[in-house]
Amino acid sequence: MTTQLLSQTASEIIYPDSDGQPMADNTIQFRWINAIYYNLAWLFASDNNVFVAGDLIWYPEEGNNKLRQAPDVMIVFGVPKVDRGSYQQWQENDIAPQVVFEILSPGNTRKEMNRKLLFYDRYGVEEYYLYDPYKNRLMGWMRSESWLDVIDQMNGWVSSRLGIRFELTEETLVIYRPDGQPFADYLEVQQQLQAAQNRAIVAEEQLQQERQKAERLAAQLRAAGLEPDL
Structure with a gap:
């Protein structure tokens, strides 16, 4: 009798979309993840071949669903901007x-972060940025030949891939877009949008008042037998 026990094929392996871990442990971490994600998503919104994701599981090798990481934010150039349950590299x-x-x-423990660094180094990440908002400490690594090499001076560093600039003040990290504008959080964008809308409403009201004033003046001129010069 032929034994029916066969090992799982690559096509039968399930690659879960969740690792069971929360996106963030606290509000500060959550706010930073969202700020970086949304600003980069906005920066590359018009490029359909740049994919920006937050807390998405990345599987680098087919056949191994245990080998994975879920970066807080990752950017992939050269793949379509479409929704994914996970990033399976062999499918991309x-x-x-x-x-x-x-x-x-x-x-986060040092052992955990060292393990992530080794993973990103081994599987081809070109630029890796690690920010500690509690200590206001920024570290970065850039691929040099075949490995990730630490960036000695991060203050003022400009990302080769993203074109963004990092500036460390005494209180916090400020990231600047290529146009020189700092990254903004959602509340700031909403406040700026509301302010712009308010200015537009005021301008429209002033324009309407000027129109009404001009119409009254024209009516007075016609009543005096004069044709207004419109």
């Missing part, structure tokens, strides 16, 4: 995420 022309961000929380 074997293109690895080129840029990865991690935001530290008090619960």
